[in-house]
Structure formats: structure tokens, C-alpha cells
Amino acid sequence: MHAAFFLLLAVALARFLLRHPGDDRTPWAVTLCGLLALVYVTGLAARTRSRAGRRVWLLLVVAVWVVLVALAPSFAWCAVPLFYTGLRTLPTRAALALVALLTGLVIAAQLRLAGRWDPDLVLGPPAVVVIATAVFLQMQRQAVRQRALIDDLVRTRRELAAAERREGTLAERQRLSMEIHDTLAQGLSSQQMLLQAAERVWDTEPAKARAHVRTAASVAEHNLTEARRFVHDLAPADLARGLEEALRAVAARESSGGLTVRVTIDPASGSNGPVLPDRVQSALLRIAQGALANVREHSGATTAALTLTLLDDQVVLDIADDGRGFVPTDPPDAPSGVRGHGLPAIRARAHQLGGTVTIESTPGEGTVLSTSIPLTGGRS
Template sequence: MRWAAVREDRLGATMRWGFLLLLAAAASRYVVRHGWGAETAGVLTLAGVLLAAYAVNELGSFAPGARFAVVTVAFLALVFAAPSFALVAIPLFFMGLRQLPPRAVWPLVALLTTTVVIAQIRLADRFDPSLVLGPVGIAAITTVVFLELDRQSRARQRALDDLVAARDELDRSQREAGALAERARLSREIHDTLAQGLSSMNLLLQAADREWDAEPTQARGHVREAAATARDNLAEARRFIRGLAPPALDNASLTDALRRLCAATERDTGTPVRFTVVGTVAPLGVDNEIALLRVAQSALANVRRHARARQTAVTLTYGGREVILDVYDDGAGFDPETTTGFGLTGIRERIAHLGGGVTIESAPGEGTALAVSLPMREAR
């Protein structure tokens, strides 16, 4: 659009200078041929009127058709008085093509061409067919070329507008997709951290309430564990604000965080939770470590709330090209084909985002085995 405007300005400036030069050339020719006198003064006055009408047309912003009509009438009057001024038809011709609507182009061409033809015949010593055919041919060719170039220019402008609109739509779609992805990420984070922590606190406080009179020491222990969980959740909430790594991974490895998570789950549920590391421990990168920790938190929360398991096992296996996290329990189990929930959906989305895979094997009464694999990445 900017270059189109630049070309339009250059063409307009060229036509304006061309008009002034041709008007001055025709006026000087008339003075040289006819000398100074009343007739010359009248012709120059008409030339001044045409110049004034042209200036108003160029500077005005009202009624373009009416402005150009005034210029055309002044031109016809001038050519009627002095046929040599027909040269000025050339810049007026291009000005009309740029300014008038398409339906007025051919009538304008016919009028200006007829005027030029009549002027040439008046100036010629004898009639020659070229006096008619020349202006007609030039006008026809020029008009067709101008209209075709104008059509191509408009087509390019439409294509450019479509391209800009498509780019804007793409930018909008990308912003919306980014916002949706971020909301989904925060939903997974909240589900796997704050929501799980609140659920754990609820279970601990319920247990403390039941045992407060009969087992006050154990009840106080539950309260202390609930307070510790609350502190962890507060740290998680602050992390959301800061956008940092999970507190469980602060100054600790993934294996240490998983080991503490399994121990806390065992304390909460009273059933054994065994943690095993297979292979040589290697750095996985922050994204992978956060994902595996979140998956373990979500899976063990499901075990605590739903499984009623007698034992649970968490295994972290370091392979050559991938790392695998297995969470197994011998609890109630479920049907993976019919069971839906945000936890499992969040696990699948989180791991898929990192290029990994999720496998769930379970059946009612037969326990659950969750396996998550991620490609090994260098630590970042």
C-alpha cells in the first residue's frame, strides 16, 4: 500500500508538471505566432481560467466529477479559441482516467479525441486522414493500456489486502492458540499441584478429626502433615506467580523429589509406596523433570483417593534414548476406555506436548499400571 501511494504521487506530480509545461508551450507558441494584442490577451485569459480550474481540481476534495467538468469546459473553450492548445489534452486525459469512474472513461476519451481531431484539422493546410486516425489510434491504445494497468494494480492491491488480512487472521489465531495452550497448561498445573494438595489436606484433617479424642498424638501428626502440605501448596502458588520450577525440585534432583513424594503418600494412606530407580541417573532437562514429577503427583493422588490399594510401586527407568516412569497399584482399577477425568487427560496432554507417550493398563478389580515415556533431552 505504501509503494502504491508512492507511485500514485509520482504519476500525479508528472501529470501536473506536464500540464504546466504543455500549457506554457502552447501559450508561448500562440504569442510567437500572433503577437501581442486583444485576441492574444483573450486567449491568455482563457488559459489562466483553465489553469485556475486545474489548480482547484488538484487541491479540492469535493465533488471530483464536478471539478473535472469545470476543467473540461475551460479546456474546450480555450481550444475553440486557439486550436494549438489541444496539446493540453494529454495530461487532462490521464487526469480524467484517474479521477472519473469507469463508466465515464470512454465518453471522456471520445470528447477529448474529437476535440484534438478538430483542432488539428483547423491548424492543417489541407485534410489528411492521419489527422483523424492518428489521435483516434493513440487514444484507443493509451486508454486500453491504462485500464489494463489499472485493473492489474487493483488486483495486486486486492491480493495484498487479502494477504494482510490472512496474516492478521493468522496472528489472531496464533494468539488465541497460545492463550488456550497456556490456560490448558495452568489447568494441568493447578490440578496436579494445588488441587491435589488441597485434597491431601482434606484427607489428613478428616483423619485428625476422627482420631482427635482416641489417638490425640496421631491426630496432631496428621495436622502437622496437613500444615506441611499447606506450606508446599503456598510455595506452588508463589511459583505460578514467579513462573519458576516446582519447589520439590528446588536444590533437589528428580529422584529425590519422587522419593519424598512416595514417602508422603505412604504417610497419608498408610500403605507401602515403593520407589525404585533403574539405570544410570542422567539430567533430563527442566521441562521433562517437571512433567514426570507432575505425572507422579497426579497418579499417586488418584491412588490415594480411588484405588484402595494394598501396595503401590513407582519406578523411574533411565534408558539410552528415553526415560520411563511407571506407577503401579493393586487397587480397585477401572476401565480406561470408559473412564474420563481431567487428571488422565492432563497427563496425556502434558506428555504429548513433550513428544512422549502414555500407556494405561487397568481393569475393575485388577489394579492399574501407568507408564509414561519421554525422549532423553539435554539439561537446560
């Protein structure tokens, strides 16, 4: 629009000079054109001026233009860019009043140039102005709504990012809690039980007591390795040898205090089978640790069986024991009297990978805990 204003001003001046060579009005027309261009450029250069300053600038431009049109009606077409400048600069009512004034001046100038009454010159400019003004105001309203929508989207994105950070922090805290429960806490619990067992038979069966102490030392050594790896990257230390060896190592550590844990690995999911994703392996190992810790501490079982099976689209981990059993609640929860993170942690780990946990138990007939984790894309 600014470029159109200067173009129309230059064309109108050229037309005036060609139509009226040597006219007495020529010096005034050239001077007023220069003054109008100077005022207009000054306003464009001072873009940092206040809103009130821009309104004063627009009124000066219009005032100089009105004088120029009174001198030479051919300059009336410079009003077209001024319409839009007024609509952008002034409040809506003031802008519409200015548009009406400019339209009236254009009509008067065109009738003066024609030298006769012409209905087209009277009705044409107002019709064009009404359509152009309506289009501009509609676009302006849409721009305002779009800016408001963008602001809402930016604010919503910031709030969502903050919520995601909070949820991520809570999820990380929960994950750390489960990691500590399934590693250091369980290892310390095993050490405590072994040392208590050694203390009970220290005088009567010193060889058995020393065996318990050696087992406790082995558990402490493993806990130390877990703690160092935990600090390093929170990855299970046992998984360095693969999931099969990790599960057998967990079963061996839990086979103490009268509990024997047998391990059965499906050949398809063993060391010769496809490699499961690291997250799945880590979750299965932690679930096995948590389940066997519950068996040892709460079930009173003498035998437990750990079975890992790889199906076409999922991997299944079953832990069965011959303990006292319990009545599963709805929603599922730990048996009465059992405290800690055991079953909730197992369910949380499975659910994080889209898996499910089912518990079948009857008082006096043992318990079977089954965890199924889907494998994206099926067996590779």
C-alpha cells in the same frame, strides 16, 4: 500526470509564441493559459472537495482547454493528462465519453495544424487512446481487487487475532485448572486422608495419630509454599532443587496411608545429566504428581514405582503400581467411577509438548502409565 499537464501547457505556449510572434491571438492565448493553470491549481489545492465538486472542476478545466485549442491547436496535446484525470474522476461511462470527445478534438486540432488530410493523424490518436484507456481500466480493476484483498486480509487478521486471544484465554484457564488440581487440590486431599487416618487411631495408637498429623502439617506447609509460588509465577516449588529431588519429594509425600513409592532415576537424566527444558521438567513433575495421586486415591495399591529415563531423543516417565487395575477404554479415559482431571490433565500436559501417554492395565494386576516427551535436537 499533473506535472505532465503543466509541462505540456508550457511547451505549447512557448511553441505558439515562437511560431506566432506579434499575433493578435497572443494576449488571448497567454490569458487563457493563465486561466487554465489557475483553475487546474485551484482544483489540486482543494483536494478535500466532494466528488461532485471534482467533476465540476474537471468540466471547467476541459471547457477552458477547448476554448484554448480552438484559439491555438498546438495546445491539443494537453489532452493526454486530461484523459487520465477524467478516468480517475468520472464514472466509467462518462469518462469514456469524455475521452472520446477529447480524442476528437485532438484529431481536429492536428488536421488543422497540418492543413491537409492525413490518415495517420486520424487513426493514430484513437489507437493510442484505446490502448492507454484499456491499460488504465485494467490497472484500476486490479487496484480495486487488491484493495478488496487487503481489506479481507486485514479483517481476517483481526478475526484470527481475536480467535487466538480466545483460544489463549481458554488454554490458560485449562492450564490453571490443571495446576490447581495437581498442587493445591492434591495437597488438600492428602491432608484430608492423613487427618482421617489420625482420627481413626487417635485413641488406640496416639503415636501413629501424631505422626499422621505431623505429615499432614508437612503437606500443608508444602501446599502453602506451592500456593505462594503459584501466585508468583505458577512454577513448581519443588523444581527449585532440580527435577530428581522434586520427584523424590513427591514420592516421599505420597508414601503414606499404606502406599510406598520407590523412585528410580536414570543417571543420564539425574542431577549429573543434561538439564531438561523448564517446560519439560514442570510437565514431568506435574504428571508424576497427578499419576501418584490417582494411584493413592483410586488404585488401592501398596507399592508404586516411579522411573525416569532419558533416551537419545526423548525422556520417558513410567509410574507402575500393584493396585486393582482397570480396563482402559478407547478412547483412553479414567477408569470407571474415577472423577476429576487426573488422566485428562496428564494427557493434555504431554500433548502440549508433543508427547504421548500410554496406559497398560489389567483388572487385578496393576497399572503402568508411561509418558514420553520428545527432546528437540536429541540429547545435548
